[in-house]
Amino acid sequence: MSGFTLAGTVCGYGTASPYGAHTTGFESRWRPELGRAVADGAVGGASNMLPPRCKLAVIGAGWGGVYTAWRLAIDTDTIRASDVCVFEANGRVGGRVFSVHDLPHFGDLAIDVGGYRFQESQRLPADLVFGALKLPTACYDYGCQSQCEGPQNCYILRDTYGNNAGYASVVERMLSDLEAGGATVWFGATLVSVEQPSSAYSGAAPNSTVLRFADGRAGVLADRVVLNLPANAIQRLDRSSVLFTDSPAPTVRVY
Ligand SMILES: Cc1cc2nc3c(=O)[nH]c(=O)nc-3n(C[C@H](O)[C@H](O)[C@H](O)COP(=O)(O)OP(=O)(O)OC[C@H]3O[C@@H](n4cnc5c(N)ncnc54)[C@H](O)[C@@H]3O)c2cc1C
Numbered sequence: 214m215s216g217f218t219l220a221g222t223v224c225g226y227g228t229a230s231p232y233g234a235h236t237t238g239f240e241s242r243w244r245p246e247l248g249r250a251v252a253d254g255a256v257g258g259a260s261n262m263l264p265p266r267c268k269l270a271v272i273g274a275g276w277g278g279v280y281t282a283w284r285l286a287i288d289t290d291t292i293r294a295s296d297v298c299v300f301e302a303n304g305r306v307g308g309r310v311f312s313v314h315d316l317p318h319f320g321d322l323a324i325d326v327g328g329y330r331f332q333e334s335q336r337l338p339a340d341l342v343f344g345a346l347k348l349p350t351a352c353y354d355y356g357c358q359s360q361c362e363g364p365q366n367c368y369i370l371r372d373t374y375g376n377n378a379g380y381a382s383v384v385e386r387m388l389s390d391l392e393a394g395g396a397t398v399w400f401g402a403t404l405v406s407v408e409q410p411s412s413a414y415s416g417a418a419p420n421s422t423v424l425r426f427a428d429g430r431a432g433v434l435a436d437r438v439v440l441n442l443p444a445n446a447i448q449r450l451d452r453s454s455v456l457f458t459d460s461p462a463p464t465v466r467v468y
Contacts, residue, residue: 238252239385240252241311241313241314242314242315250313251304252305252306255304256304263426263431264298266434267397268292268297268437269286269437270433271297271299272404272440273441273446274299274303274308274388274398275307276307276310277441278299278441279299279387280384281439281441282396283388286391286394286396287391288345293394294390294395297396298397298433299391299397299398299399300399300424300426301399301401301402302402302404303400305400306385307381308443309327310328310329310380311325312324312325312326312380313325313379314379323372323377323378325379327380328380330353331380332362332367332368333366333367342368348378348383348386349373350369352368353369370382370383404424404450406454407423407424407454408422408424408425409422410434414434417434417436418436420437421435422455
């Protein structure tokens with residue numbers, strides 16, 4: 214699309230998409246002009262461009278996909294963040310965790326309309342939030358009385374005023390870390406199939422796949438794929454995709 218440059222690392226996708234490219238901003242805000250909540254980084258112009266190749270493609274910017282990318286690239290330095298592409302179908306991140314800002318009459322409060330809290334016994338969110346990211350939290354229950362679904366406390370993320378910062382703020386923070394390291398996040402990129410590379414992709418690494426997205430854009434050659442989608446989204450993928458055992462192509466290991 215004219216006027217769009219891939220200078221940033223957060224990208225919109227598709228001319229029909231209302232999403233676009235900004236270099237920062239994963240918070241979702243209510244946009245009256247769009248009638249939906251969209252991430253800051255997804256608003257603006259739109260791009261037809263997808264990267265020709267990604268060493269690691271993460272499909273789905275929910276907690277699971279983003280944590281996997283963050284753990285590999287930031288926490289353990291197993292791969293370079295600049296080798297990571299995150300593809301998200303929506304114009305926002307978080308998936309089933311959905312924190313909305315700027316809702317009319319709610320001031321700057323973040324409203325969670327999906328997952329909203331974690332129990333201190335849930336090691337993954339607890340260790341990540343308390344330990345690795347050291348994000349501010351507040352007890353969900355008044356007085357921290359250790360009575361949240363058993364004899365324990367539940368926590369929410371809190372902002373500098375002590376209000377709910379939104380459970381998705383953890384996902385947003387991990388994506389910001391990834392972006393700062395050079396990862397690319399694509400909004401409005403709906404995966405439709407995972408294919409075996411044709412002979413046109415000479416020199417492709419073993420077990421590479423070609424990812425196809427809605428709108429028929431050029432395929433993305435991916436050395437490795439993390440497919441972090443709900444089961445119904447996986448079932449909607451083209452049945453010829455190599456991850457299905459009834460695919461005519463040999464099954465490829467998709468991470
Ligand atoms: C009502 C509700 C309340 C909950 N409460 C809590 C709670 O309080 N605390 C808690 O810890 N957990 C809670 N959970 C569970 C938690 O929300 C999920 O375990 C978690 O969000 C799952 O994350 P995920 O990344 O695996 O999947 P998802 O969050 O579903 O993320 C998948 C992502 O993939 C994207 N996607 C889908 N199809 C495609 C495609 N074809 N191409 C590209 N992208 C695609 C989606 O848009 C989405 O962003 C709750 C869940 C629900 C539904």
